[in-house]
Structure formats: structure tokens, C-alpha cells
Amino acid sequence: MAYLLSRVRGKSPNEAHRILARLCTPSLRQNVAPNAERVTHVTQNVDGLSLEALSAVSGLSSSESIIEMHGNLFNVACTAHDCSYTSKNTDNPICPALGGTEKIVAEGNTEPIVKRAFLPHCPEKGCGQLLRPDVVWFGERPKHIEMIIELAKVADLCLVVGTSSLVQPASRLPAYVRANGGKVAVFNMEQTNHSDEADWVFLGGCEVELGRVLGL
Template sequence: MPLSSDIQAFQAVLRESKTIVALAGAGLSAASGIPTFRGAGGFWRAHNVIELATPRAFRADPGRVWQFCHYRRELMKAAKPNRAHLALAMLSVPEHLQRIAPNAHFTLITQNIDGLSTRALQQLDQVVKAPVIEMHGRLMDTVCTVCGERRPNDDTPIFPALADTDSLFTDHGGARIPLEQLPRCSGSCGGLLRPGVVWFGEDVLHGERVDQLVGEADLILVVGTSSTVYPAAGYARRVFERGGTVVIFNAEPLNEDEADNEKEHRHFYFTGPCEETLPLALFGAELGTELGGT
């Protein structure tokens, strides 16, 4: 089956779907002002990932890693959910989902750590039984390196020594912060706190649940991600190989060589900013233009 960008054909498949999973990546939040990791001007291109986003980096210089995360936390706190976040949030609300997929169950799995998908649900003033699965954690959480307790924390800054370090980090790579000034667990263990995200080399969160959901899905929406990093890279292929439908929403078009390869395990491919293409494809022109957000 050749790749298609036919919205009506996609919506016909959507109506017959029973178990829908969306896998979201950094492109979902690009319109909210969160830089993507690997795209043009991607965030990781300005910094050495191995020095900043691994357990080894945190052990070597936790203060520098916390400065990097503080800089990113401030970006994320200032951001707002965009139309693509809101469209996916609407799928999590039964009354909206039933309009376009009457017999379906939907789950959103995100690789993003910005919390914007959860905030989109809150913006819709909805409480759903199946919350967003944040497989890479959330930057607004902390995790104790001793007892493992995870807590939300959106303080600015998260500890006093981070105040006024933004320019130092962006211009000079960071300032040296003594270990005794770093945040500690409020429990009896007093352990050093780390950002509540999954770093390179660590296992994703909720991995067994994600595997189960992907294994049951007859339709997967891959939104704003190139799906080049495992385990996420294998999810679309697994759905395809089970006879399910794979739908891609990506800002970048496939080049000729990629298109030949991607036909092996994808059905629909919608090119353009996902905050434009996703609401339109899911809900049509009327709702697509009425959605709020950025």
C-alpha cells in the first residue's frame, strides 16, 4: 500500500479503529517554543549531550547538569500547550473520541519531558481515567538518588544556587556549584535530588505498559518524531507487522530514498507543522480552526 495523505481515507480508518495509541516526540512541542532535539536548530546541537544528559555526567558534576536543566525548565514553564497538544488531549476525553472513533480506546504516550500534554488536559478541564504516559519522565519532577522518591517541583529556581545562572550556562557552559548547595530529599534519607527525567542509557518509564499498549493497538499515530531512537523506533513497525495502521505527522517530508524504505511499515504520512495537520486530520476543518492554543 503506497503512503497516503488522504484525510478522508485516514478518517475512515479512524472510525473503524478499536485501540488507538499516539506516540509523541519533540516536534509536538516545537510550536510551543520548546526546541527539538535533532531537527534544524535542534537543542542538542548547541551542547554536548554526553556531558549533560547521562547518569555519568550527573555523577561527575551534578551542579552543571542542574544548571542545564534549570535553563530548560524555564523554557518549559513559559511554554503553553499548542493546538496539537489540545487535539490529542481531546482524544483522551470519551465524548470527543466517540465522535470520530465510536468504538475506540485511546492512550497518549509521549517521549517529551515538558509536561505540556498533561497541561493540555488540564486546560480542557477534563479528568480522564487513562492519563498521559510520560515514558521519559518530567523535568518538573525530582527523584531522590537514595530512596527513589519522585515528587513534582516547579519552583523557580529549584534551589537558591541556581539563581542568575542562565547567562553563565548559555555563555560559558556553567558555574561551579558546591555539592552542599545542591537540593536534597526532604525525607529522612537526605539524598541528593536529580531531575526526574530518563537520561541516555537508562530504561524508559512504564516500559511494560507501553509494550502492552503497542501490542494491542490497531492504529498508531506517530506525532512529531522521526522514531530513530529505540525502543520508540520499533513501535510503529510492531503495529504494522500485526496488521495495524501507522500514521505519521511530521514537519519534514520524506525524501525519495526514505519514502521507499518507509513504505515498508507506514500507511499515512502528513507533512507540515503538527499543530496544523493533526487537528485537521483528526477533527476536520471546522474544529481544526476553532481549537485554541498556540
């Protein structure tokens, strides 16, 4: 994770992030979707850039309109199943004992074993279990997936932006929208496995095509 943090740190939202943030802001989407009761941005990214763009565009630091289904690299969570502790942690590495591991991973070497005592622990009284990056690892269930599916089932429009549509269960979400009579628009650099199921496909850079199509 120290390697991923080193890759993400210092990155800024691009125009595609900002356009989607405007679409999530009621006062800024009036010309495009004046009758929209709700816009929800579901992202698979763990870099936090969608929330950063929303903050820059609307002044909001958090919003129910953005769901990070795979978590956020800059948050930590307790590993205990009966503990709900989470907090923001922008340190890189998240503890001194992991310092330098990002270089080791980047060079393709095996990560060193770090003693449990030197790893971060939950500060909640009576807990003390290990903390971990608050992201979804391979094989784990995405965050808020039940809510996301229910939202997809009642949505009248789904924008699929900058994804290969290979990762389940996210790749199934457009099908829920279509099953309810909704429309699907794909924005991507190239065709995806599910492009033939979309009502519209816009090929090219998302930061360009989103702006051209939505006018935001």
C-alpha cells in the first residue's frame, strides 16, 4: 500500500473529475438535467480524487452523491469485525515501520516482514487490533454494494466513464439500469465488453467527451 500511496500522492483531479462533480451539484447541473431528482457518482477508484473535485467545485468536503465502492487509500479502518473505527490518514507510509517498502515493491522485490508491534493499532478503548488501509482487497465485498444496486435499479440513466467494465459487480450495474427501462451511455478510450449493450458510446478522452456531450 505504501507503493500505491506513493503513486497517488500529489495527483490532482482532471477535467473529467470536475465535470462529474458539477453533475453531482444540483445548482450546477440545472441546464443539463433540470428534472434530475438525484445524481449519484459511484467510483471504483481509491485515490479520493472524485471527492477532491467535488470539494473544489462545490465547496463540499463530503457528499452522499459520491460512493467510493472500493474505499479510499487515505483512510484507515480497524481489522476487528466488531469495531467500526475509521479515520483519515494521509501519512505515507501509514507508519514509520513501513518506510521504504514502496521502493522495494517498485523494484519487484519481496516486501520485508514487519513485526506486529510496529504496525498501527486501533485507538478505540478495549480494541487495539491492527489498522489497515480502508480499501477493498481482492475477494472482498465492495462497500455499500446493496445500496448501489438498489440505486441502479431505479435509475433512468447510467454514465459508464473510463472503465473496461471487467470488474464485478460494478460491470453489472448498467444491466440493472436497463432492466428498469433506463438508458446507458459509455465514455471510454476504446470499446468495452459491454459497449454493445449501451444506448450510446462515446470514444475518446473522457475529459473531452464528457464536456462535449454534457456541456458542463
